[in-house]
Amino acid sequence: MSIDGKVALVTGAGQGIGRAIALRLAQDGAHIAIVDMNENKMTDVANEVSKIGRKASIFRADVSHRDEVYQAINDAERRLGGFDIMINNAGIVQVQALADVTPEEFDKIFKVNVQGVLWGIQAAAKKFKERQQKGKIISASSIAGHEGYGMLGVYAATKFAVRALTQTAAKEYASAGITVNAYCPGVVGTDMWVEIDRRFSELTGAAIGETYKKYVGGIALGRAETPEDVAAFVSFLSGPDSDYMTGQAPLIDGGMVYR
Structure with missing residues (x-):
């Protein structure tokens, strides 16, 4: 079994890990809704998806804005003919000693890394229920979601929060056939x-x-680690072989953090 013909939405898909995820899922048979802030980069990824032989759509959205995340999912469903997999990949980093973190810095990273994931979980689950179907929600955590690192304390806090949202959502949405997992790169x-x-x-x-x-x-x-290393694991989480897995945030870091 595969994800052939499924529709997957990937946030932060214009570059890096998000781009690699989009291309890997396209190679595995999915049509890809590319969501990012940079339209030129989204267009480049969409062209690559098309060359693979899959459909692609692009939608500019700031994941910290709840209504834009909902709009992105509606756009994906309308343009690609369905909605099956939500990848909450978008995120930002912050390197700062805890003593020097400002309220503005704190708010900015939490809005993107935590609220962005929460809005993605909400919107995806709502759409799956509307369509009366099962679905998969997969979000980006980090090794910093399992262990705090000096100068990366607030970033780590956001990634611990993603694990909490993942566990809670898995419990709340299991009865609807929706699985919720995360991935933790190094x-x-x-x-x-x-x-x-x-x-x-x-x-x-x-x-x-x-x-x-x-x-x-x-x-x-x-x-x-390469973006393709991460994408290969996200492909597993997106496919039927992970159907009995929910509420988990496994490490894929080449052997750095052991839990």
């Missing part, structure tokens, strides 16, 4: 880690590249 070679490394350099004086090298050095499998 050190992935994307623009987000470029930003993390840059900020550590600013705040600690470490040379550019040194923080990234330090964290990669702690990976048991001996290399940084």
